[in-house]
Amino acid sequence: MLQAAIDEAYEAGLLSECDITIHRGAGAYICGEKSALLESMEGKRGHPRLKPKQKEPEWYFCNPTLVNNVETIA
Helix, strand or coil, X not given: XXXXXXXXXXXXXXXXXXXXXXXXXXXXXHHHCHHHHHHHHCCCCCCCCCCCCCCCXXXXXXXXXXXXXXXXXX
């Protein structure tokens, strides 16, 4: 359903400059934590990353990344 909405937005020209990809998680409860989800998406074990003292952006394969839970979007 979400993929269909993204496809419609691309076809309507609303996302021409934007690349949106849906990644399905492994389903582990811990993957609800952002950094654990990113670890899982990179093919690693879904464990949370160590948190720096300063707030820094999340990274996915060395790229700054926005992570949203599908429940948040709904």
